[in-house]
Every structure is written in structure tokens, then in C-alpha cells.
Amino acid sequence: VMCGSAVTLVDEEGLQLANGIKVAARLKVWAAGIRAPVFLASLGNLKTNRINQLEVSETLQTTQDPNIFAFGDCAACPNGHSGTNVPPRAQAAHQQAHFLAQAITRRIEGRPLPSFTYRDYxxxxxxxxxxxxxxxxxxxxxxxxxxxxxxxxxxxxxxxxxxxxxxxxxxxxxxxxxxxxxxxxxxxxxxx
Ligand SMILES: Cc1cc2nc3c(=O)[nH]c(=O)nc-3n(C[C@H](O)[C@H](O)[C@H](O)COP(=O)(O)OP(=O)(O)OC[C@H]3O[C@@H](n4cnc5c(N)ncnc54)[C@H](O)[C@@H]3O)c2cc1C
Structure with a gap:
């Protein structure tokens, strides 16, 4: 296990680490997680996190513009009081889509927006x-x-x-x- 060692390049011979070490490997398994599309970081003044997700509040409104909503993998939504974000999973995207369909109707009717709560099934x-x-x-x-x-x-x-x-x-x-x-x-x- 090599902690704090970012991989900077993978080729057919192995992995190149940021600290200069080269790890020879024929079979490589990449499990470094997801990253949202780069263009999200340059959408006006909207705030993004280090993996390019748009930061949203529990109403799924972006933190910089309440008229813009984001959900699914491209949104960094707080997961209750856990201090973490809602995980980038299909069930989270599905729940948020269902939530937004109702929340946006409420907004059009001038009613207050509810907060999204993720339920892990x-x-x-x-x-x-x-x-x-x-x-x-x-x-x-x-x-x-x-x-x-x-x-x-x-x-x-x-x-x-x-x-x-x-x-x-x-x-x-x-x-x-x-x-x-x-x-x-x-x-x-x-x-x-
Ligand atoms: C290999 C893999 C396995 C997974 N397995 C699971 C699993 O077992 N269980 C689970 O819960 N989750 C799993 N996930 C995660 C799950 O797929 C995502 O969390 C979920 O699909 C997110 O839904 P979404 O609608 O936010 O994004 P997506 O499903 O990624 O949909 C985004 C859509 O936007 C389109 N798009 C992107 N850029 C643009 C653009 N510039 N213009 C127009 N359209 C664009 C894309 O083509 C895509 O159709 C897996 C993901 C991967 C990659």
C-alpha cells in the first residue's frame, strides 16, 4: 500500500506516480472514483468542488444561483448532517429526479422548496x-x-x-x- 501517491500516467508497462516511482504492472485496476465533466467548472460563476461537481444546497439549487438546479453525478449535495455528500449512485440520481419533479412544481406555484433527503436502499x-x-x-x-x-x-x-x-x-x-x-x-x- 502506497499512501499519498497520486498516479499521473498509466501505460502498458505500469503506473507512473507523481513522486517519480514507476510501478511495473501488466494488470491494472483503476478504482479512483468519478469525476464530473470539466466544463461544469467553467459554467459562469457556479461553484464546483475538486471533482467538478456543482455545489448545491439540500434543495438542489446551486449555491451561487438559486435559479439553477443540479442533480445526479454532476451535483455535490450535502447528505443530511453526515458531513459527506450524497453518493454518486443511480439510486441517488433517481431519488433526486423524483424529488425535483415535485419541487419544481412547488416553485412554479410560489410555494417554499422542500429539502432532499437521500435514502440508501x-x-x-x-x-x-x-x-x-x-x-x-x-x-x-x-x-x-x-x-x-x-x-x-x-x-x-x-x-x-x-x-x-x-x-x-x-x-x-x-x-x-x-x-x-x-x-x-x-x-x-x-x-x-
Ligand atoms: C461502470 C459503472 C458502474 C456503476 N454501477 C452502479 C451500480 O451498480 N449502482 C449504482 O447505484 N450506481 C452505479 N454507477 C453510478 C451510476 O451509473 C450513476 O451514479 C448514475 O448513472 C448517475 O446518473 P446521472 O443521471 O446523474 O448521470 P448519467 O447517467 O451519467 O447521465 C448523464 C447523461 O448526460 C449526458 N451528457 C454528458 N455530457 C453532456 C453534454 N455536454 N451534453 C449533453 N449531454 C451530456 C451523458 O451522455 C449521459 O447520458 C455506476 C457507474 C459506472 C460508471
């Missing part, structure tokens, strides 16, 4: 056909870990729910049938 990681692992959080049962076949079933149903909201029930059923038929010819590894 847990995370699931697919391990291809071998299964999945994750943590689920709910109001009734608290937080619990799931793994193996059960986690895989949760993962698949979540995936199908996302597809349903995008394509509708009929097209998802058609996709499910196509997936079953095409399973024999597709790679066993999820590539995206």
Missing part, C-alpha cells in the same frame, strides 16, 4: 452467473447482507424493474424471452 454487486453479493436496507428489517442465489435474484429483479420503467412491461417480457433464447450464444461474463 443498499447495494448489490453482480458476480456474473455465479451469484451476487450486497447489502439491502429497508424500513422494516433494517440492514442485512445477502449473497449467492438470493442476491442474484434481487439483482435480476432490480435490473428488470429498471428496464420496465424505460421500456414498459411488454418489451421487457420480450427481452426476457430473447435473453433466454440467446443465452447459449452469449459470453458468460457481463462486459458493461
Amino acid at each position: 443498499g447495494s448489490l454487486v453482480s458476480l456474473s452467473r455465479e451469484g451476487a453479493v450486497g447489502t439491502l436496507m429497508g424500513n422494516l428489517m433494517g440492514s442485512f447482507k445477502v449473497e449467492g442465489w438470493l442476491a442474484r435474484m434481487f439483482y435480476i429483479s432490480l435490473y428488470r424493474m429498471h428496464q420496465r420503467s424505460l421500456f414498459g412491461t411488454r418489451r421487457v417480457v420480450a427481452r426476457m424471452l430473447a435473453d433466454v433464447l440467446g443465452r447459449s450464444t452469449e459470453p458468460r461474463l457481463k462486459l458493461h
Whole structure:
């Protein structure tokens, strides 16, 4: 473990660190997190953080201009009183989209804006056909870990729910049938 060592270049031979050290590696795993698009940092006088996210308040209004709202990965929104920001996750973007659809209606009607509260429903990681692992959080049962076949079933149903909201029930059923038929010819590894 090399702390305080920023990677400045990755090539086929390895990793170059800011302090001049070169780490030889054939296989590299990049897990340094996300960065919002650079152009956000040059949008007028709006304030951005070090990863180019627009700083917003709990109403999702940018801190410099209350007429501009931002949400999802491009927004740095305080996560309650935790001292951290809402994580850049699909479920956070989804909750914020839902919140804003109602909040902007309230604003047009001249009513005060509510504050966004992020609710973490847990995370699931697919391990291809071998299964999945994750943590689920709910109001009734608290937080619990799931793994193996059960986690895989949760993962698949979540995936199908996302597809349903995008394509509708009929097209998802058609996709499910196509997936079953095409399973024999597709790679066993999820590539995206
Ligand atoms: C590999 C990977 C795996 C992930 N896995 C998970 C997961 O398992 N669970 C989870 O909760 N989250 C996961 N995430 C995070 C999740 O994808 C994001 O948090 C979520 O998509 C954010 O939604 P968004 O609408 O803010 O941004 P996006 O979904 O990134 O949408 C932004 C859109 O803006 C478009 N765009 C960008 N620049 C411009 C421009 N200049 N003009 C016009 N359009 C533009 C982009 O093309 C894109 O369509 C993952 C992310 C990655 C990269």
C-alpha cells in the first residue's frame, strides 16, 4: 500500500506516480472514483468542488444561483448532517429526479422548496452467473447482507424493474424471452 501517491500516467508497462516511482504492472485496476465533466467548472460563476461537481444546497439549487438546479453525478449535495455528500449512485440520481419533479412544481406555484433527503436502499454487486453479493436496507428489517442465489435474484429483479420503467412491461417480457433464447450464444461474463 502506497499512501499519498497520486498516479499521473498509466501505460502498458505500469503506473507512473507523481513522486517519480514507476510501478511495473501488466494488470491494472483503476478504482479512483468519478469525476464530473470539466466544463461544469467553467459554467459562469457556479461553484464546483475538486471533482467538478456543482455545489448545491439540500434543495438542489446551486449555491451561487438559486435559479439553477443540479442533480445526479454532476451535483455535490450535502447528505443530511453526515458531513459527506450524497453518493454518486443511480439510486441517488433517481431519488433526486423524483424529488425535483415535485419541487419544481412547488416553485412554479410560489410555494417554499422542500429539502432532499437521500435514502440508501443498499447495494448489490453482480458476480456474473455465479451469484451476487450486497447489502439491502429497508424500513422494516433494517440492514442485512445477502449473497449467492438470493442476491442474484434481487439483482435480476432490480435490473428488470429498471428496464420496465424505460421500456414498459411488454418489451421487457420480450427481452426476457430473447435473453433466454440467446443465452447459449452469449459470453458468460457481463462486459458493461
Ligand atoms: C461502470 C459503472 C458502474 C456503476 N454501477 C452502479 C451500480 O451498480 N449502482 C449504482 O447505484 N450506481 C452505479 N454507477 C453510478 C451510476 O451509473 C450513476 O451514479 C448514475 O448513472 C448517475 O446518473 P446521472 O443521471 O446523474 O448521470 P448519467 O447517467 O451519467 O447521465 C448523464 C447523461 O448526460 C449526458 N451528457 C454528458 N455530457 C453532456 C453534454 N455536454 N451534453 C449533453 N449531454 C451530456 C451523458 O451522455 C449521459 O447520458 C455506476 C457507474 C459506472 C460508471
